[in-house]
Amino acid sequence: MKNAFATHEVFNQSPPFEDVNLFTTDHALAEAVSREGGGHAVKRLTAFGAVCGSAEAFQRARLANENPPRLKPFDSKGRRLDVVEFHPAYHACMEISVKEGLHCSAWGHLAKPGAQPLPGANVARSAGTYMAIQMEPGHQCPITMTNAAVPALLVEPELAKWWLPKILAREYDQGFKPAAAKRGVTLGMGMTEKQGGTDVRANTTTAEPAGKGGPGAEYLITGHKWFMSAPMSDAFLVLAQAPGGLSCFLMPRFLPDGTVNTLRFQRLKEKLGNRSNASSEVEFQAAHAWLIGEEGRGVATIIEMVTCTRLDCAVGSAGLMRLTLANAIHHCRHRTVYQRHLVDQPLMAQVLADLALDVEAATALSFRLARSFDRVADTHAAAWRRLMTPVTKYWVCKMGPALAYEAMECLGGNGYVEEGLAARLYRELPLNAIWEGSGNVMALDLLRVLQREPETVEIVMEDLSKAVSGDGHLEGHLARVQGLLHEPRLLDKRGRDLAEALATLAAGTILRAHAPTAVADAFIATRLSGGPRQTYGQGLDWADTRAIVDRALPM
Numbered sequence: 362m363k364n365a366f367a368t369h370e371v372f373n374q375s376p377p378f379e380d381v382n383l384f385t386t387d388h389a390l391a392e393a394v395s396r397e398g399g400g401h402a403v404k405r406l407t408a409f410g411a412v413c414g415s416a417e418a419f420q421r422a423r424l425a426n427e428n429p430p431r432l433k434p435f436d437s438k439g440r441r442l443d444v445v446e447f448h449p450a451y452h453a454c455m456e457i458s459v460k461e462g463l464h465c466s467a468w469g470h471l472a473k474p475g476a477q478p479l480p481g482a483n484v485a486r487s488a489g490t491y492m493a494i495q496m497e498p499g500h501q502c503p504i505t506m507t508n509a510a511v512p513a514l515l516v517e518p519e520l521a522k523w524w525l526p527k528i529l530a531r532e533y534d535q536g537f538k539p540a541a542a543k544r545g546v547t548l549g550m551g552m553t554e555k556q557g558g559t560d561v562r563a564n565t566t567t568a569e570p571a572g573k574g575g576p577g578a579e580y581l582i583t584g585h586k587w588f589m590s591a592p593m594s595d596a597f598l599v600l601a602q603a604p605g606g607l608s609c610f611l612m613p614r615f616l617p618d619g620t621v622n623t624l625r626f627q628r629l630k631e632k633l634g635n636r637s638n639a640s641s642e643v644e645f646q647a648a649h650a651w652l653i654g655e656e657g658r659g660v661a662t663i664i665e666m667v668t669c670t671r672l673d674c675a676v677g678s679a680g681l682m683r684l685t686l687a688n689a690i691h692h693c694r695h696r697t698v699y700q701r702h703l704v705d706q707p708l709m710a711q712v713l714a715d716l717a718l719d720v721e722a723a724t725a726l727s728f729r730l731a732r733s734f735d736r737v738a739d740t741h742a743a744a745w746r747r748l749m750t751p752v753t754k755y756w757v758c759k760m761g762p763a764l765a766y767e768a769m770e771c772l773g774g775n776g777y778v779e780e781g782l783a784a785r786l787y788r789e790l791p792l793n794a795i796w797e798g799s800g801n802v803m804a805l806d807l808l809r810v811l812q813r814e815p816e817t818v819e820i821v822m823e824d825l826s827k828a829v830s831g832d833g834h835l836e837g838h839l840a841r842v843q844g845l846l847h848e849p850r851l852l853d854k855r856g857r858d859l860a861e862a863l864a865t866l867a868a869g870t871i872l873r874a875h876a877p878t879a880v881a882d883a884f885i886a887t888r889l890s891g892g893p894r895q896t897y898g899q900g901l902d903w904a905d906t907r908a909i910v911d912r913a914l915p916m
């Protein structure tokens with residue numbers, strides 16, 4: 362019977378974007394994984410794609426972000442606690458990602474002495490990361506840091522011998538207890554202080570040897586960190602000034618005798634996004650830590666960790682961009698305005714296709730970078746890793762916020778409302794550009810390679826020169842990049858120009874070789890040549906926008 366008081370019936374609203382397999386519906390991802398050497402993982406990734414895109418997963422993400430972590434500095438009687446409480450939804454995300462091995466699978470070979478890395482392990486792991494961050498981005502912070510901490514830990518074999526088996530265990534234990542009592546652990550990182558995050562040499566936190574000092578020895582750390590995320594990690598890689606200069610230490614939450622180490626959390630940051638993740642301000646009151654590497658070699662020791670996190674920033678931003686795009690396409694396929702689906706309206710079709718071009722390029726470039734992490738013994742891959750890590754991190758992470766804004770607008774007013782996905786993704790996306798080396802820092806790192814490792818640049822440019830041949834637009838763009846490289850007087854002011862030009866050139870060559878013609882033609886024509894553009898949805902009136910959109914999210 363009709364309800365006499367019903368004021369309206371809900372129609373012309375899109376169904377929720379959920380219960381989608383984030384792997385099988387993402388052709389750009391699946392092709393990149395196989396192309397770059399991760400083909401062995403397709404079955405596993407297909408299953409993981411279903412988990413990450415389930416309605417339950419999106420619901421969990423909403424809960425983890427609506428119920429952010431809370432710091433409990435003291436118990437009810439005033440005794441120090443220094444613990445952070447998370448919503449169960451956050452722990453559930455951690456459990457899923459740890460079980461999948463996203464915090465360690467690239468290092469699985471270390472479980473067997475003398476074993477070689479599994480080919481494509483970084484590519485396969487990156488694909489998992491790309492989907493897990495779509496499931497819920499905040500929890501990926503400790504996952505990323507744990508994976509990235511491994512190469513730094515390996516510098517100190519005795520420490521690595523104790524910690525590695527627990528990192529490789531793929532068991533998440535949320536309990537606040539000594540690592541010795543846990544089968545699985547996660548690690549964090551403390552570099553940034555109030556007076557400097559980029560310039561860590563300005564760190565004032567001190568490290569006094571507890572005994573004779575030296576690599577692997579115990580020190581007492583006194584000072585602070587202005588940002589230290591995932592404070593419930595089992596240990597942190599921390600920078601502090603030892604007598605011999607800035608050094609890298611492993612600081613556990615508990616001491617070997619089972620007592621709590623003196624990390625005093627002051628407060629948690631109230632952040633724009635990334636709310637499920639706790640980012641603390643912390644003071645160390647003669648906290649115990651063990652030196653990794655030589656005194657004075659702190660930056661050199663931790664740089665490998667930083668490089669690994671930069672890969673995750675690029676991969677993660679590409680993943681979040683893909684989700685924001687897929688959500689927009691989904692809505693526009695269901696929403697009718699003026700008797701026509703939005704996706705079929707010429708202006709909207711151009712906007713969606715334009716967004717899809719950046720997502721496909723970001724995905725292609727990030728996975729090419731991931732491959733270079735798998736083949737470090739190869740000179741070309743090593744050169745690519747060194748030069749293209751800052752370039753890819755710069756370009757992919759910078760695109761995210763603008764893309765998320767435009768994708769949000771595709772949903773109209775619904776996009777601006779918290780209950781949907783778009784608003785949360787929009788608030789999340791600037792973060793990957795800021796941490797682990799913000800835009801200018803990436804541009805400066807690129808310039809450092811030009812100045813100090815010209816042979817690295819030569820190798821990459823040689824590879825790119827071969828890849829452009831036969832395509833006039835690509836050849837023209839290559840000449841532009843070479844022009845920038847040969848203007849050394851201006852380079853210190855043109856790091857961003859060069860980073861963007863290199864990224865679009867590299868992405869263009871990958872798309873030309875591997876993407877459908879509609880995608881490659883449109884990307885190259887609009888990003889590598891053509892008129893200036895300041896917003897999405899321009900210059901594609903001639904392109905096969907339907908083919909581009911349908912590839913981005915198959916019907």
Ligand SMILES: Cc1cc2nc3c(=O)[nH]c(=O)nc-3n(C[C@H](O)[C@H](O)[C@H](O)COP(=O)(O)OP(=O)(O)OC[C@H]3O[C@@H](n4cnc5c(N)ncnc54)[C@H](O)[C@@H]3O)c2cc1C
Pocket residue numbers: 549550551552553556557558559560588589590591632635640792795796797798799800801802805
């Ligand atoms: C949510 C969140 C979580 C974080 N978690 C952690 C964590 O767990 N551990 C940790 O150690 N840190 C963490 N950070 C800190 C982060 O890594 C730093 O904020 C970042 O490295 C920048 O440092 P800064 O904030 O001191 O900015 P600054 O170093 O002051 O830089 C400010 C701006 O100046 C630019 N700049 C710097 N040098 C130059 C130059 N020579 N020329 C031109 N421009 C320049 C930078 O690109 C940046 O845009 C976190 C940050 C956030 C937002």
